[in-house]
Amino acid sequence: MTLILGLEGTAWNLSAALVSEAKTICEAESTYKPLHGGIHPREAAQHHASEIKNVVSRVFRGAEAEERGFSLDSIDAIAFSQGPGMGPCLRTVATAARALAISLKIPLVGVNHCIAHIEIGRWRCETKDPVVLYVSGANSQVLAYRAGKYRILGETLDIGVGNALDKFARYLGLSHPGGPKIEELAYKGTEYVYMPYVIKGMDLSFSGLTTAAKDAINVHRHKTEDVCYSFQETAFAMLTEVTERAMAHLGKDEMLLAGGVGANRRLQQMLQTMCHDREAKFYVPETKYLKDNGTMIAYLGLLHYKTGDTTPIDKSAVKPNYRPDEVEVTWREQEQK
Numbered sequence: 001m002t003l004i005l006g007l008e009g010t011a012w013n014l015s016a017a018l019v020s021e022a023k024t025i026c027e028a029e030s031t032y033k034p035l036h037g038g039i040h041p042r043e044a045a046q047h048h049a050s051e052i053k054n055v056v057s058r059v060f061r062g063a064e065a066e067e068r069g070f071s072l073d074s075i076d077a078i079a080f081s082q083g084p085g086m087g088p089c090l091r092t093v094a095t096a097a098r099a100l101a102i103s104l105k106i107p108l109v110g111v112n113h114c115i116a117h118i119e120i121g122r123w124r125c126e127t128k129d130p131v132v133l134y135v136s137g138a139n140s141q142v143l144a145y146r147a148g149k150y151r152i153l154g155e156t157l158d159i160g161v162g163n164a165l166d167k168f169a170r171y172l173g174l175s176h177p178g179g180p181k182i183e184e185l186a187y188k189g190t191e192y193v194y195m196p197y198v199i200k201g202m203d204l205s206f207s208g209l210t211t212a213a214k215d216a217i218n219v220h221r222h223k224t225e226d227v228c229y230s231f232q233e234t235a236f237a238m239l240t241e242v243t244e245r246a247m248a249h250l251g252k253d254e255m256l257l258a259g260g261v262g263a264n265r266r267l268q269q270m271l272q273t274m275c276h277d278r279e280a281k282f283y284v285p286e287t288k289y290l291k292d293n294g295t296m297i298a299y300l301g302l303l304h305y306k307t308g309d310t311t312p313i314d315k316s317a318v319k320p321n322y323r324p325d326e327v328e329v330t331w332r333e334q335e336q337k
Contacts, residue, residue: 003075004305005059005100006298009048009093010085010113011137012039012176016055017294018065018075019302024295025070026062028055038166038176045088052096059294072104077310079301082110083322084138090318098313107310109301113292114139114324115150117258119303120296125283128335130254133243133271134324135261136292137162140204140239142246143324145332150324153246154202161235162261164206168213168231172224182228183264189229193222197234202245204238236267244274257284260291303331 001020008015012034017027032047034040060071080097083090094110101108118132132143132150140156159167162179169178193216198205209231216227247255255275257268268284275282289296304310307330 002302002306003070004077004079004109004298004302005056005072005075006079006294006296006301007052007056007093007097008081008113008292008294008297009052009089010081010083010292011089012044013292014048014051014055014093015292015294016052016059017298018059018070019295019298021302024298025068026059026065027294028058028062029294030055034176037170039086041086041088044086045092048089048092052093072100075104075106077101077107077109077301077305078104079109079111079297079304081113081116081297082311082316083319084113085318085320087318087320090320094316094318098316102313107305108313108316109304109309110311110316111297111300111304112322112324112327113297114141115327115329116296116300118143118150118256118324119300120289120293121256121258121283121285123299124285124289125256127254127256127281127283129252130256130283131243131247131250131252132256132258133239133262134258135161135239135267136259137166137261139259140206141324142202142243144246144250144252145329148333149327149329152323152325153249154204154242157200157203157205158207161206161239162259164209164235165231165261167210171210171214179261179264182231183266185225185228186232186266187229188225189223189227191223191226191229192233193220193226193230195230195234197238199238199241202242204242206235209235232264232266236264236270239267240270240274243271244278247278247280253278253280255280255282257282258290262290263287307331
């Protein structure tokens with residue numbers, strides 16, 4: 001049995017998990033909560049620095065880890081998010097991962113945060129080769145595997161859909177994270193308010209939605225619930241359209257939803273309907289695996305480790321703009337053999 005300890009801390013959620021080939025053995029987390037506004041990278045990094053020792057310790061105090069006698073000396077490698085993410089947060093967690101790897105004399109595995117979201121979804125849902133819609137705060141991408149890499153078929157040209165939702169939520173005076181609060185208000189909306197629907201080829205733009213939503217409230221005096229409803233309907237219809245076009249282009253009959261915004265029930269409903277109409281299968285993992293979590297980092301680290309792909313200390317610098325199509329996906333080549 002191979003045991004990997006994964007450390008996640010790209011933004012506001014610090015998490016660690018111990019994973020084997022079969023399951024998550026134990027996971028612990030500590031979430032940075034800003035007093036006002038959105039995530040402050042320096043404050044989030046300070047939170048991670050002060051909490052990471054406790055979070056890692058809690059993993060090995062978990063019931064199964066204690067019962068089976070697992071400790072830091074039991075693990076085969078340390079996996080960490082190398083990027084993308086907020087620079088101060090990434091550097092804090094990477095420093096902890098390096099320190100553990102050096103002190104325990106075990107390999108270090110730097111992983112791509114976006115691909116970790118994809119692979120935890122494939123693992124939990126037992127799907128083989130889906131078109132993936134990955135939506136989080138900073139990222140909105142449609143991807144599919146081809147010729148050794150995850151290829152980006154379409155993506156946002158400006159901000160991610162999660163950031164767009166959060167920006168509007170902050171304008172309304174709602175606390176972070178704003179997406180779930182917008183979702184609750186949207187369910188009370190009854191009237192659609194015009195919003196800019198911007199798709200350029202296979203790419204999307206969300207920056208104008210926040211401005212349009214503010215104007216809808218300030219200038220046109222529409223109800224907040226109706227504006228939230230309209231914001232969601234427009235943004236999610238754009239995402240669904242591009243995802244469906246990717247499925248049609250590639251001829252695939254599986255679709256996987258990944259990333260924190262994927263927890264939105266209305267987005268799931270739209271994608272489920274689209275897949276049903278196409279006679280395709282729709283997959284979404286449990287909500288706890290949609291948000292940033294240590295299990296996804298540990299599991300992707302396990303996939304890398306099993307193919308002999310580890311990260312030398314001198315190559316472990318963080319990559320705040322690390323794109324998923326930069327990664328050689330060696331483990332899927334082995335799946336196809």
